Amino acid sequence: MDGPSGKSALTLFDKIWNAHLIRHLDDGRDLIFVDRHVLQETTSAQAFHNMRKAGRSVRYPALTIATQDHIVSTKPGRSEDTNPTGRELMQLMRSNALSSGIRHYGVDHPSQGIVHVIAPELGLALPGCILACGDSHTSTVGGLGCLGIGVGTSEVEHILATQTLALSKPKSMRIVYHGTLQAGLSAKDLILHTIGQIGVAGGRGFAVEYAGPAIEALSIEARLTLCNMSIELGARLGFIAPDDKTIAYLEHREFAPKDTDFVSACAYWSGLNSDVQAVFDREVHIDCDLISHQVSWGTTPEDVASIDGVVPDPTQVDDPARRERISQAIRYMDLQPGQTLSGLPIDVAFIGSCTNSRLSDLQLAAALVRGHHVSPHVRALVVPGSMSVKREAEALGLDVIFREAGFEWRDAGCSMCVSINEDVVPPGSRCIATTNRNFENRQGPKSRTHIASPAVVAAAALAGCIPDTSMMKLNAEGLS
Amino acid sequence: MNKAVERVEGVMALFARCDINTDAIIPSTWLRTASADLGKGLFGGDRYDEQGNEVESFVLNRPAFRQSRLILADENFGCGSSREAAVWALVQFGIGCVLAPSFADIFYENAFKNNLVAGIIDVETYQELKTLAEAHPEGLAFTVDLHSLTVSVSDANNPLHNRSWNFRMPASRVQAMIRGNDEITGTLHHQVDIADFYKMASSEKQWLFPEHLIGRDTDASNKKNRVF
Ligand code: SF4
Numbered sequence: 001m002d003g004p005s006g007k008s009a010l011t012l013f014d015k016i017w018n019a020h021l022i023r024h025l026d027d028g029r030d031l032i033f034v035d036r037h038v039l040q041e042t043t044s045a046q047a048f049h050n051m052r053k054a055g056r057s058v059r060y061p062a063l064t065i066a067t068q069d070h071i072v073s074t075k076p077g078r079s080e081d082t083n084p085t086g087r088e089l090m091q092l093m094r095s096n097a098l099s100s101g102i103r104h105y106g107v108d109h110p111s112q113g114i115v116h117v118i119a120p121e122l123g124l125a126l127p128g129c130i131l132a133c134g135d136s137h138t139s140t141v142g143g144l145g146c147l148g149i150g151v152g153t154s155e156v157e158h159i160l161a162t163q164t165l166a167l168s169k170p171k172s173m174r175i176v177y178h179g180t181l182q183a184g185l186s187a188k189d190l191i192l193h194t195i196g197q198i199g200v201a202g203g204r205g206f207a208v209e210y211a212g213p214a215i216e217a218l219s220i221e222a223r224l225t226l227c228n229m230s231i232e233l234g235a236r237l238g239f240i241a242p243d244d245k246t247i248a249y250l251e252h253r254e255f256a257p258k259d260t261d262f263v264s265a266c267a268y269w270s271g272l273n274s275d276v277q278a279v280f281d282r283e284v285h286i287d288c289d290l291i292s293h294q295v296s297w298g299t300t301p302e303d304v305a306s307i308d309g310v311v312p313d314p315t316q317v318d319d320p321a322r323r324e325r326i327s328q329a330i331r332y333m334d335l336q337p338g339q340t341l342s343g344l345p346i347d348v349a350f351i352g353s354c355t356n357s358r359l360s361d362l363q364l365a366a367a368l369v370r371g372h373h374v375s376p377h378v379r380a381l382v383v384p385g386s387m388s389v390k391r392e393a394e395a396l397g398l399d400v401i402f403r404e405a406g407f408e409w410r411d412a413g414c415s416m417c418v419s420i421n422e423d424v425v426p427p428g429s430r431c432i433a434t435t436n437r438n439f440e441n442r443q444g445p446k447s448r449t450h451i452a453s454p455a456v457v458a459a460a461a462l463a464g465c466i467p468d469t470s471m472m473k474l475n476a477e478g479l480s
Numbered sequence: 481m482n483k484a485v486e487r488v489e490g491v492m493a494l495f496a497r498c499d500i501n502t503d504a505i506i507p508s509t510w511l512r513t514a515s516a517d518l519g520k521g522l523f524g525g526d527r528y529d530e531q532g533n534e535v536e537s538f539v540l541n542r543p544a545f546r547q548s549r550l551i552l553a554d555e556n557f558g559c560g561s562s563r564e565a566a567v568w569a570l571v572q573f574g575i576g577c578v579l580a581p582s583f584a585d586i587f588y589e590n591a592f593k594n595n596l597v598a599g600i601i602d603v604e605t606y607q608e609l610k611t612l613a614e615a616h617p618e619g620l621a622f623t624v625d626l627h628s629l630t631v632s633v634s635d636a637n638n639p640l641h642n643r644s645w646n647f648r649m650p651a652s653r654v655q656a657m658i659r660g661n662d663e664i665t666g667t668l669h670h671q672v673d674i675a676d677f678y679k680m681a682s683s684e685k686q687w688l689f690p691e692h693l694i695g696r697d698t699d700a701s702n703k704k705n706r707v708f
Contacts, residue, residue: 022677023670027652031670033677035688043563045514054664060678062694071512085512092514129688136562136586152564152586154593154663162667164674170585200499201556204585234559236585257687265687300499321498321554328497418561420508427530439503439560441525 009277011172012241013207016147016272020130022164029166034149036124036131037159039066039102040115041086041093042420043134047157048096056161061101063163065124068093068106069114071421074383074410080107083422100160111254113386113412116140116148116354120224121388123253127242127269132159137354137436139230142239143223144246145272147207150236170237171281173206174274177214179289184472186364187222188356188434188453190214191229192294194286196304203235206282209274210240214288220249221360228355229436232301241273293472295341295452296438298329303438305341307456308469313337332440333448334430342468346450348431349380349461350443351407353417356434356454357385359392365458366398374406375464381408381423383415407461419444432460484660485595488576488624489634490549493539494613500553501560502587506569518565519572540573544619548573550631552609553580557598558587567594577624579631579647581606592653593663597624599631599647609645626654 010018020032044066051057058064071086072078080090090107097104105112111122116137119125127145132138134156141148155165175194195202208230210223218226223240230238247266250256257265292306303326305311311330314337317323330337335344351357351365362384374380382402384390390412393399399409416423417435425431425447434457438449450466459467503525510521527538534541540548551570557580558566567590570578577597591598601609609631613620621634624647632644656663667674682689 022673027650027656029652031667031673033674033681042511046564054662056664063689088513088515124693126688134562134564136560150562150586152562152567152590152593154564154590158664158667161664162671162674163678164667164670166663166667167589200559201582201584204556204582231560231586234556234584255690255693257690258692261687261690268685268687300501321496324496325498418508420511437501437503437560439501441507442503445507445509445525445530 009275009279011274011278011280012145012209012239012272013147013172013237014278016128016130017169019128025166029168031164031166032130034132034159034163034165035063035129036119037064037163038115038119038124038131038133039064039093039097039156040070040133040135041068041089042070043153044096044156045089045092047134047153047160048092051157051160058100058102058160059163064100064102064160066093066097066102066104067112067115067118069112069412070414070418072107072413073421074413074415074423076409076411078107078411086421109387111386111388113388114354114357114414116224116228117357117385117389120144121253121386123250123256126250126256126265127246128272132165136231137228139236139238140224140228140354142227142230142237143220143225144250145239145242145269147237147239148227150231170207171205172209173203173235173282173284174209174211174280175284175286177210177212177286177288179214179287180217181214181288181291184455185291185293186453186455187218187225189291189294190288191226192296192301192304192451193291195229195232195301196294197286198233198284200232200300200302201234203230203233203238206235207237208233208235208239210238211274215240216243219360220245221358224358225355229301232436242269293453293456293469295432295450295456295466297333297335297341297450298326299332299438299440300329301436301438301451303329307342307452307466307472309341311335311337311339311341342466344466345430346378346432346460346465347429348425349374349378349457350383350416350431350433350435351381351454351457352383352385352415353433353435354385354414355436357383357389359389361434361454362389362393362398363396365454366401368455368458369405369407369462370401372405372462374461378461378464380406380461381410381416383410384412386412416443418442419447425449432457432466483595485576485597485657486626488549488597490576490621491545491547491619492550492552492609492613492622493545493548494610495539495551495553496610498554499556499559502558502563502566503560505558505566506563510569511563511565518569519574522569522573544617549576550622550624551575551578552606552613553578554606555580555582557583559584562586564590564593567591567596571596579609592657595657597626597649597657599624599629599649601645601647605645605647612640626658629654
């Protein structure tokens, strides 16, 4: 198939898409095969219900994996009954999985965790593979060179019944990162800065490939963080070409190929990159040297600034719709135009979510808080992304560091990212979080959210306010 | 199976904002059980105060707009979470059509699956309809016609009755909506292709379907009730 230029050079996206194309449909869409289908409890119940009503069953249960992660309680030692409101959806997930012969990583499973954390951990997401899930952050697995497609519940039903998706092929976009990230900065700063630059609709209709030297330098966990927030660019898909780090990460994972299969997989993966001549429908360049610690001030993920920055002044914005949106965001967040962000008092600090709850995130935060204490008026929580992450962290003694510093150390789940379980930010309270969305009411009715990296959130928990760069430097020097 | 839709008629509520996200359309508070009243939860964060009482000034709480059938919104409607409940909430409230200059990708797909008309309009059309809506605080009814892909003022006595505005929707989607097609039935016409594709893929790329994942046979028709 020809690339967008009409030449035969292909993008990485073309290559993976073409390898999954069953046929072109009459309506212009493509019917593509879904290699892995991951389910979570809040977007699948209706799909099973409708599927059964239509007299259908799950086509390939072995390619389907279920989790309980969104509504689960994160109280240490929790069960399906700990949060009674969530019991119905959790039990439906369990019974639907059981009756369809689907592997289920329920609240009592040692590998339970947030779907986008466990899919890479278990080796379910592989380079060159298409993985779909009824969740918009499915693009996370793009960090492994896997196409992760976030879908709605009707599409979940469609995949359950057919193992396929009928989609219009997105256009292709490449974001190339030049230069080097300064010490202490992370993939979270990189992606927040990117969203600030190109906006929450900048990636709409595109599949985004992240590339360039700064991306190659990222660890796999950092790449997962980066790809996670593709949807905050409006892109349904975001991914990075696999390399040696990808291979090293996947070897020996539970469901990754083994032995000779692994060898042939590696051979296949080595061809998974965009041809040098490939042309993208849109290309963006970002200079990493210019990036500093980021924090959001408003109510969409494009409302970001440096922690040393200020709240913008809406009167300086030309576009009336944008001006009104920014004014509303400032009102909702209880801020003033021109106000300095550092020093802004916070009530809650949350380290968790599919964006930043992996071992490296917790290690980084723990290194900053070691020997310090959370500010007295702050509630601070760490919610590991999976029970495996929790165990690994405990083996390193991170739990002790967090607890001694005054953090709660909880069981795995989405928790305060979406506040659909009992972890809710109280009305009017200000929370700094390692999550991905700062929408109005996201963390609970009338809650106010500032999103940032684990380092910034950890520093904020200690200081009781949004830190400035000098505090971040001071903290970083304390790391040996 | 979706019911066929050919037209949507009723009062249009104006949401003159861009980037209206699905958390705003249906807050997570209404997603905790399988049986919540999503129509009641539509725009719940803005529609009710902290005590759960209606906020009088909110458009859908104003008497003229309680029965709204259309929504007019600015760019990038439905961004954020993939929750299809956002579409269900709109539909359960009674909304049959959202008109906006652009929609977020997942919301756009979800809308069609539930026969919610997601019509893309030019920015000029948005401005004209917005001005018109603002001039009618008592609520103005519009008719959206899928055959002609137009929206017009419903009242035949209104001087604007003969004026109509175009909106865009892929022709295949229009046809599917008018016929009330079920997408899964359509895909299952290609069952043989799908099975052949899987057979080929699993032999060419054994690494992608390793035995410790799939067992010896993954076809549901042969392996009902497999328990792990
Ligand atoms: S952690 Fe947050 S963003 Fe991630 S899957 Fe859970 S609710 Fe969604």
